[in-house]
Amino acid sequence: MKKILEKILKNYYENEGNVISILQDIEENFGYIPEEAINWFSKKLDIPASRFFGTATFYSQFHLKPKGKNILTVCRGTACHVKGSERLINRILMELDIPPEEDTSEDGKFTVERVACIGTCSMAPVVVINGRVLNKVTLDKLFKEIEKLKKRSKYVRG
Amino acid sequence: MSGDNIKIKICMGPGGIAAGGNDVIEAFKGQLTNQRINASFGEQCSLHQVGCRGLCAKDVLVEIIIDGKETIYENINPEKVPRIVKEHILGDNPVKEWIAGEDYDNFKKKQIKVVLSHCGEIDPEDMNAYIEAGGYKAAHKALTSMSPSEIVETVKTSNLRGRGGAGFPTGLKWELGLRIKSDVKYVICNGDEGDPGAFMDRSVMEGDPHSVIEGMIICAKATESHKGYIYVRAEYPLAVKRLQQAIDQCLQKGYLGKNIFDTGFDFDIRIFQGAGAFVCGEATALMRSIEGKRGMPTPKLWRSAEKGLWEKPTVLNNVETFANIPKIILNGGDWFRNLGTERSGGTKVFSLTGNIKNSGLIEVPLGISLREIIYDIGGGIEGGRSLKAVQTGGPSGGCIPAALLDIEVDYESLAKVGSIMGSGGMVVLDETNCMVNTAKFFLEFTQAESCGKCTPCRIGTKRMLEILERITNGNGKEGDIELLEDLGSHIRATSLCGLGMTAPNPVLSTIRYFRDEYEAHIKDRKCPALVCRNLITYSIIEEECTGCGACKRACPVDSIRGVRKKPHKIDPELCVKCGTCFDVCKFKAILKA
Ligand SMILES: Cc1cc2nc3c(=O)[nH]c(=O)nc-3n(C[C@H](O)[C@H](O)[C@H](O)COP(=O)(O)O)c2cc1C
Ligand code: FES
Numbered sequence: 001m002k003k004i005l006e007k008i009l010k011n012y013y014e015n016e017g018n019v020i021s022i023l024q025d026i027e028e029n030f031g032y033i034p035e036e037a038i039n040w041f042s043k044k045l046d047i048p049a050s051r052f053f054g055t056a057t058f059y060s061q062f063h064l065k066p067k068g069k070n071i072l073t074v075c076r077g078t079a080c081h082v083k084g085s086e087r088l089i090n091r092i093l094m095e096l097d098i099p100p101e102e103d104t105s106e107d108g109k110f111t112v113e114r115v116a117c118i119g120t121c122s123m124a125p126v127v128v129i130n131g132r133v134l135n136k137v138t139l140d141k142l143f144k145e146i147e148k149l150k151k152r153s154k155y156v157r158g
Numbered sequence: 159m160s161g162d163n164i165k166i167k168i169c170m171g172p173g174g175i176a177a178g179g180n181d182v183i184e185a186f187k188g189q190l191t192n193q194r195i196n197a198s199f200g201e202q203c204s205l206h207q208v209g210c211r212g213l214c215a216k217d218v219l220v221e222i223i224i225d226g227k228e229t230i231y232e233n234i235n236p237e238k239v240p241r242i243v244k245e246h247i248l249g250d251n252p253v254k255e256w257i258a259g260e261d262y263d264n265f266k267k268k269q270i271k272v273v274l275s276h277c278g279e280i281d282p283e284d285m286n287a288y289i290e291a292g293g294y295k296a297a298h299k300a301l302t303s304m305s306p307s308e309i310v311e312t313v314k315t316s317n318l319r320g321r322g323g324a325g326f327p328t329g330l331k332w333e334l335g336l337r338i339k340s341d342v343k344y345v346i347c348n349g350d351e352g353d354p355g356a357f358m359d360r361s362v363m364e365g366d367p368h369s370v371i372e373g374m375i376i377c378a379k380a381t382e383s384h385k386g387y388i389y390v391r392a393e394y395p396l397a398v399k400r401l402q403q404a405i406d407q408c409l410q411k412g413y414l415g416k417n418i419f420d421t422g423f424d425f426d427i428r429i430f431q432g433a434g435a436f437v438c439g440e441a442t443a444l445m446r447s448i449e450g451k452r453g454m455p456t457p458k459l460w461r462s463a464e465k466g467l468w469e470k471p472t473v474l475n476n477v478e479t480f481a482n483i484p485k486i487i488l489n490g491g492d493w494f495r496n497l498g499t500e501r502s503g504g505t506k507v508f509s510l511t512g513n514i515k516n517s518g519l520i521e522v523p524l525g526i527s528l529r530e531i532i533y534d535i536g537g538g539i540e541g542g543r544s545l546k547a548v549q550t551g552g553p554s555g556g557c558i559p560a561a562l563l564d565i566e567v568d569y570e571s572l573a574k575v576g577s578i579m580g581s582g583g584m585v586v587l588d589e590t591n592c593m594v595n596t597a598k599f600f601l602e603f604t605q606a607e608s609c610g611k612c613t614p615c616r617i618g619t620k621r622m623l624e625i626l627e628r629i630t631n632g633n634g635k636e637g638d639i640e641l642l643e644d645l646g647s648h649i650r651a652t653s654l655c656g657l658g659m660t661a662p663n664p665v666l667s668t669i670r671y672f673r674d675e676y677e678a679h680i681k682d683r684k685c686p687a688l689v690c691r692n693l694i695t696y697s698i699i700e701e702e703c704t705g706c707g708a709c710k711r712a713c714p715v716d717s718i719r720g721v722r723k724k725p726h727k728i729d730p731e732l733c734v735k736c737g738t739c740f741d742v743c744k745f746k747a748i749l750k751a
Pocket of ligand 2: 075076077078079080081116117118119120121122124125126354355356
């Protein structure tokens with residue numbers, strides 16, 4: 001971890017970066033913002049940790065908890081809403097046994113995120129599954145994809 | 159030269175990519191390098207990825223040009239590629255049944271492409287393609303033969319108004335930017351595209367990145383600035399990549415950096431990636447974000463033109479605003495002005511989405527009627543249902559009811575009916591959409607995105623949302639509508655920034671035109687559009703049910719009982735009204751009421 005942090009710090013100095021770009025680098029490297037990382041930077045740069053946390057919680061891009069193995073991002077933009085994304089997300093959460101206030105399943109296999117529009121509105125409703133855009137999503141299509149992921153994660157243990 | 163005879167252009171705009179454009183490209187590549195095809199023939203063909211062509215509903219769109227003759231195919235997938243190559247490219251006999259038909263022609267008819275003139279025509283990653291299409295001529299002209307005030311005058315003449323939402327005259331903004339003297343000044347391009355449900359700016363940044371950069375260079379010259387930023391939202395990684403590539407190409411060619419076009423003028427652009435916050439689209443919040451802080455708006459004691467980024471004079475414009483600039487410089491202010499209405503010049507890009515047949519990206523002259531957009535270009539409503547309303551301006555805008563379809567689309571007339579032009583999102587709602595639910599949707603969004611700095615917005619929107627929640631849950635009270643109106647008008651009047659000031663708009667405009675729907679929810683405990691979960695029930699129509707068991711298997715809470723081949727039943731006590739059974743039943747045997 002330390003090595004990665006050193007590298008991010010170097011980038012920061014080289015690119016006249018700021019708190020947001022540090023956080024973006026941390027998120028990219030770890031998939032979330034570990035508390036230790038923030039404390040480390042806070043000491044190195046003499047910026048209060050609260051400033052990092054304040055910024056991290058302000059922007060939806062940052063996560064303070066690790067995410068699941070598979071990430072399903074449901075678009076909650078207007079076009080997708082009009083085409084029924086609210087029902088989709090409720091049904092997915094049920095299917096994956098994720099309680100309403102949480103976003104990751106207990107076994108850590110699935111995280112369901114919401115995003116406000118990914119700019120593919122003419123293909124609404126849209127769900128992004130591990131980076132791949134699935135367009136004109138129906139429950140049927142979605143169940144098939146989830147089934148595939150469930151099967152796969154059975155073989156890849158962990 | 160190789161690749162001159164046969165051009166294959168594949169739409170790789172947001173829609174094209176989502177529809178599998180990459181696979182189509184690979185399929186063409188595979189076919190063209192196929193051993194059975196003569197090697198020299200393969201060399202005559204060139205493959206181009208192009209930006210959004212607009213009609214995303216029919217993606218992937220593929221254009222084949224043989225000796226200047228253009229043919230457009232719609233709904234292309236990799237399986238269709240071998241036949242196109244064999245019959246059309248090798249056999250000179252186009253595959254008639256896949257050629258884009260009437261919809262595509264109608265879709266194009268009333269559009270005028272200024273901002274989007276390159277989108278769908280040129281390869282956005284190829285700088286030479288942009289230059290061949292006339293690119294950087296305007297920047298060259300501005301830098302070599304125009305003075306800053308001449309540029310400002312041309313932009314003023316054009317009547318161009320900011321495309322980011324507020325519609326402030328761009329020429330005036332630049333004039334102020336020029337007048338204020340300072341050693342450091344900034345030019346910022348706002349590519350945050352916060353309206354959830356719109357993709358105009360994404361399409362421009364990805365489909366024609368050089369036009370944005372060229373517009374910024376001209377602005378820099380006009381306002382005597384030497385440093386620019388492009389703020390791109392986090393959800394648009396491809397836009398970031400394409401813009402960065404374009405910037406690097408410009409640096410290499412000497413179109414950015416020191417001594418541009420040997421005129422002694424310096425200008426640099428950096429990209430800044432947003433981190434996901436709607437309020438950062440607001441100009442002052444955006445600048446705080448670039449400074450690395452929480453993106454909170456600041457009261458406008460000074461105009462940004464005087465004290466903006468790092469307290470230095472800053473001119474900030476929207477992506478589409480900048481993309482218009484090169485065309486204005488080349489064709490003159492009068493030309494642009496005459497395209498639009500008396501009060502706003504030019505064209506406007508809209509993303510036409512929701513329950514409409516030809517959803518996609520369109521560009522129309524300002525002053526066109528909403529009816530022409532929905533019916534002539536958009537092809538009307540999907541599935542023969544009837545139009546209820548058109549939502550414009552996103553979370554800051556309002557809903558225009560079907561009865562007002564003949565209004566002209568421009569800043570003033572949309573404001574008059576209680577909506578706004580906004581940045582160009584246009585979402586079509588039909589009879590299956592509940593207006594109260596729609597209002598709640600927008601308020602949920604603005605409430606969550608409120609930065610929390612001022613009280614009316616932080617707490618007021620929360621209270622409004624609670625009322626909407628109880629109405630849609632069937633617990634609405636007498637007087638709730640009036641309470642919403644009252645709260646809304648106060649939030650509008652007292653919030654700090656545009657987010658709060660406009661947040662009540664979706665609620666107020668739906669109350670104005672669809673009060674009866676609110677009343678049905680409150681008084682009759684009914685959702686006329688059958689959307690609000692607590693106000694509907696699902697049951698099985700015995701006569702229609704074949705007992706196939708599809709619904710039983712799909713039900714997440716085991717609320718459906720029955721034996722095979724006999725009509726099933728839903729237990730209303732257990733049913734959570736997720737609607738899955740309704741979706742999976744092939745016999746229309748589920749009744750939603
Ligand atoms: C809450 C809020 C969100 C905004 N989001 C955007 C946005 O995403 N993109 C944009 O260009 N302008 C947005 N604006 C408008 C900007 O503050 C600013 O007026 C605009 O970018 C100026 O450029 P223009 O004159 O070219 O339109 C937003 C304003 C508010 C109040
Ligand atoms: S609203 Fe879902 S992609 Fe835009």
